[in-house]
Amino acid sequence: MLNWYFNSTLPGVSWPAVSTPQNVTELALLFQMEQTQWLPADTLARHQFEQLHPLLAHAYGTVPFYRDRLAAAGFSPNRPLTPAVFSRLPPLTRSDVRQQGKALQSRSPLASHGPLIEYRTAGSTGQPLTVAGNPLTAMIRSVLTLRDHLWHRRDLGGRLAVIRDMASAAAPGGLLAENWGDATADLCRTGRSGILHAGTAVARQIDWLRRFDPAYLLTDPGTLSALARFALDERIALPGLKEIRTSGAVVTPELRAICREAWGVPLTDRYSAGETGDLALQCPDHEHLHVQSEAVLLEVIDAAGNPCAPGETGRVVLTPLHNFAMPLIRYEIGDHAEVGAPCPCGRGLPVLKRIGRAEHSFPTVA
Amino acid sequence: MSAAPSRLSADQLAPAGSPPASPGSVAVDWRVQSGLPGVVWPAVPPVPQAVQLALLFQLEQSQWWPVETIVARQFEQAHRLLVHAQATVPFYRERLAAAGFSPARPLTPEVFARIPLLHRAELQQRGRALASSAPPAEHGPLTEIRTSGSTGQPVTALGNQLTAAFWNVLTVRDHLWHRRDAEGTLAVIRNTDNAPPPDGQAADNWGRATDGLIRTGRSVALHIGTDIARQMDWLRRIEPAYLLSYPSNLKALAEYALERGIGLPGLREIRSISEVLGSEVRDLCKRAWGAPVTDAYSANELGYMALQCPRHEHLHVQSEAVLLEVLDAAGNPCRPGEIGRVVVTVLHNFAMPLIRYEIGDYAEVGEPCACGRGLPVLKRIAGRVRNLVTLPDGSRHWPSFRGDTWAHIAPLRQLQLVQHDRQTIEARLVCDRRLTESEEAAFSKSLAECFGHRFRVAFTYLDRIERSAGGKYEDFVSRVA
Numbered sequence: 001m002l003n004w005y006f007n008s009t010l011p012g013v014s015w016p017a018v019s020t021p022q023n024v025t026e027l028a029l030l031f032q033m034e035q036t037q038w039l040p041a042d043t044l045a046r047h048q049f050e051q052l053h054p055l056l057a058h059a060y061g062t063v064p065f066y067r068d069r070l071a072a073a074g075f076s077p078n079r080p081l082t083p084a085v086f087s088r089l090p091p092l093t094r095s096d097v098r099q100q101g102k103a104l105q106s107r108s109p110l111a112s113h114g115p116l117i118e119y120r121t122a123g124s125t126g127q128p129l130t131v132a133g134n135p136l137t138a139m140i141r142s143v144l145t146l147r148d149h150l151w152h153r154r155d156l157g158g159r160l161a162v163i164r165d166m167a168s169a170a171a172p173g174g175l176l177a178e179n180w181g182d183a184t185a186d187l188c189r190t191g192r193s194g195i196l197h198a199g200t201a202v203a204r205q206i207d208w209l210r211r212f213d214p215a216y217l218l219t220d221p222g223t224l225s226a227l228a229r230f231a232l233d234e235r236i237a238l239p240g241l242k243e244i245r246t247s248g249a250v251v252t253p254e255l256r257a258i259c260r261e262a263w264g265v266p267l268t269d270r271y272s273a274g275e276t277g278d279l280a281l282q283c284p285d286h287e288h289l290h291v292q293s294e295a296v297l298l299e300v301i302d303a304a305g306n307p308c309a310p311g312e313t314g315r316v317v318l319t320p321l322h323n324f325a326m327p328l329i330r331y332e333i334g335d336h337a338e339v340g341a342p343c344p345c346g347r348g349l350p351v352l353k354r355i356g357r358a359e360h361s362f363p364t365v366a
Numbered sequence: 367m368s369a370a371p372s373r374l375s376a377d378q379l380a381p382a383g384s385p386p387a388s389p390g391s392v393a394v395d396w397r398v399q400s401g402l403p404g405v406v407w408p409a410v411p412p413v414p415q416a417v418q419l420a421l422l423f424q425l426e427q428s429q430w431w432p433v434e435t436i437v438a439r440q441f442e443q444a445h446r447l448l449v450h451a452q453a454t455v456p457f458y459r460e461r462l463a464a465a466g467f468s469p470a471r472p473l474t475p476e477v478f479a480r481i482p483l484l485h486r487a488e489l490q491q492r493g494r495a496l497a498s499s500a501p502p503a504e505h506g507p508l509t510e511i512r513t514s515g516s517t518g519q520p521v522t523a524l525g526n527q528l529t530a531a532f533w534n535v536l537t538v539r540d541h542l543w544h545r546r547d548a549e550g551t552l553a554v555i556r557n558t559d560n561a562p563p564p565d566g567q568a569a570d571n572w573g574r575a576t577d578g579l580i581r582t583g584r585s586v587a588l589h590i591g592t593d594i595a596r597q598m599d600w601l602r603r604i605e606p607a608y609l610l611s612y613p614s615n616l617k618a619l620a621e622y623a624l625e626r627g628i629g630l631p632g633l634r635e636i637r638s639i640s641e642v643l644g645s646e647v648r649d650l651c652k653r654a655w656g657a658p659v660t661d662a663y664s665a666n667e668l669g670y671m672a673l674q675c676p677r678h679e680h681l682h683v684q685s686e687a688v689l690l691e692v693l694d695a696a697g698n699p700c701r702p703g704e705i706g707r708v709v710v711t712v713l714h715n716f717a718m719p720l721i722r723y724e725i726g727d728y729a730e731v732g733e734p735c736a737c738g739r740g741l742p743v744l745k746r747i748a749g750r751v752r753n754l755v756t757l758p759d760g761s762r763h764w765p766s767f768r769g770d771t772w773a774h775i776a777p778l779r780q781l782q783l784v785q786h787d788r789q790t791i792e793a794r795l796v797c798d799r800r801l802t803e804s805e806e807a808a809f810s811k812s813l814a815e816c817f818g819h820r821f822r823v824a825f826t827y828l829d830r831i832e833r834s835a836g837g838k839y840e841d842f843v844s845r846v847a
Contacts, residue, residue: 010504010505013446014443027416054405321407
């Protein structure tokens with residue numbers, strides 16, 4: 001039962017909530033996505049192409065780097081975009097993005113999408129990349145976080161513990177906040193959150209967790225593995241813990257099993273990238289991931305550039321659908337993934353398993 | 367040892383209180399209008415439309431809450447309403463204080479139950495005295511709501527943009543619950559102005575609830591006064607996916623269609639409003655066109671009060687918008703199976719607060735629904751006070767009679783029964799020829815079975831029985847006070 005308390009800003013109205021333009025827009029998107037997640041895969045693809053057209057037309061008109069590529073592939077702003085034309089576009093590589101830099105940004109950004117926001121992302125090779133977004137792309141990131149909370153039926157009133165690389169969140173206390181962060185702070189009431197630096201020694205991490213007593217723990221698989229083993233060895237329970245959330249590296253069945261053994265809780269993974277935000281979220285009912293098709297067109301292609309079939313592993317190529325600040329069109333992020341069969345849950349959102357970074361070929365952390 | 371369970375239904379597979387696990391039928395593929403350049407899917411609508419979808423999102427969650435959670439939230443909102451009413455509507459100031467209401471304390475069901483009921487007659491007489499002296503500007507400009515009411519005596523209430531927004535949101539919820547294909551054509555036959563035969567009046571959208579929000583097919587309206595043959599011709603030309611009308615009119619159309627074998631291919635669903643819907647009309651529509659009938663319970667001054675369950679023929683109270691009570695004669699809440707007076711508090715009307723407003727209808731409370739929704743169930747709307755027959759001993763009940771009761775006795779085109787006093791029922795008939803004496807006798811006997819008492823029956827033969835000022839038609843009306 002999802003008993004979320006949405007903040008209401010309309011005088012006299014507390015329930016249902018009527019809130020700020022930003023908040024109502026996020027909920028309007030979530031409303032649509034509650035429907036679209038169940039559409040058949042081919043209907044979703046058709047809608048994605050409807051959205052791709054204005055994105056490509058904008059890139060064609062305002063990003064010189066893309067103009068020739070798009071024209072060569074047969075794209076015209078005056079004709080509907082076909083999958084054949086789209087698949088003729090050469091993938092955009094990481095070195096393209098690094099070399100082109102700001103040249104990939106639109107010369108004529110849409111004012112209505114809000115002012116430019118630049119992000120520096122570490123990238124898997126360790127070399128930083130600068131990408132750009134805007135308040136629209138930031139809102140879509142928030143909406144995907146909300147969907148993750150919705151799918152996994154989170155009690156937003158609980159405490160959220162985050163262990164990540166952040167030197168300023170040093171032990172013993174870490175950094176505490178009154179809410180769960182940007183995606184939810186203004187929208188609804190949440191419990192408190194705490195961040196602890198992942199560089200802290202495992203024993204002190206456990207101490208911090210026992211004191212903080214979270215309902216949810218968010219961290220990367222490497223940190224989690226060390227924590228879970230320690231807790232098993234030392235028989236340290238975390239009684240209030242309901243769920244562990246991970247991102248950043250491959251999650252193995254062994255890691256899931258250790259968390260269950262140590263604390264009796266499930267693990268919820270996701271596939272996320274600094275350049276784009278969430279790309280795939282774990283199915284509410286299964287341990288594999290669903291591509292967030294309302295936000296990104298994610299292809300998995302083989303060496304020849306053809307789409308992989310279920311069971312096959314290939315290169316991940318991304319096109320965020322709403323980034324008009326710095327369009328990323330068929331961006332080959334450097335990851336590999338295995339395509340899954342359509343999910344028994346009935347959602348039309350495509351299934352991914354075993355995401356890995358190219359350089360490491362599925363690092364196992366167990 | 368129990369037998370192995372037979373195949374579980376989708377409802378049974380889902381954990382209690384969650385949406386059904388039959389995804390194939392769950393999604394609607396509506397085209398939401400986007401207001402942001404470059405963005406078509408998903409849509410980023412303009413703020414007023416985003417507010418509607420934000421409300422709908424919350425309603426998609428709250429419908430599954432346990433009833434206790436729903437009630438708790440209702441009382442939080444009702445508290446806000448009562449604070450406003452006490453401060454800005456002199457009519458309510460004393461009433462609320464006398465009931466023990468204090469803005470400084472949470473509102474309890476006990477305090478709420480002590481607030482005196484507001485009768486329809488009071489609303490008619492007091493009118494503007496119930497208007498707030500300080501309606502919040504943020505709720506939008508005031509609008510006047512006139513309702514002719516079935517008695518023909520108008521009631522004037524006030525609404526605003528916020529109350530209109532709730533009306534629109536619940537209209538769209540109804541579309542969602544019944545998984546309507548928004549691209550279809552909607553035919554509307556009701557008391558619409560400027561919609562004369564032969565063609566009625568067309569619009570490129572389904573009305574204000576969807577206009578500017580989602581792309582829909584066209585809607586076409588025809589005035590309810592149009593004779594049935596021309597209505598039928600019109601429907602055949604329109605080829606609607608959806609037909610909205612009153613049960614009495616649906617009955618006449620379905621009977622006409624059945625007599626002549628007229629189908630309406632493409633008709634997916636019939637929507638019923640304004641009059642009590644009985645099983646007879648549902649059966650007739652199914653036989654005539656294979657289309658299910660979906661009911662809705664609303665009033666101009668109150669908005670939607672209940673919508674038909676997606677999976678059953680009974681109604682769910684729209685608790686996110688109204689706090690609806692069904693009370694027995696002593697003023698206590700009725701239990702499932704009991705029939706009582708409908709009393710409504712509109713949770714977001716700060717223009718003219720309606721608090722414990724006795725609308726004049728009676729309804730039967732239903733058991734919690736097997737669909738899993740926490741929204742309370744009204745098994746049926748029984749009718750209004752004036753639809754109660756009064757027996758000589760003073761007892762009253764709602765008579766129900768199916769039109770096919772008389773079919774074997776006499777060929778009737780229209781029938782309306784009016785109780786004038788405790789001894790007499792007037793049977794107003796429209797038929798091709800007067801009934802013979804023995805037919806009249808058989809009719810009276812049949813009537814006695816329906817009413818549980820042998821009244822004296824006075825027969826009046828008419829060319830036509832007109833609808834009331836509001837376009838409604840009632841099978842039975844009592845003039846006994």
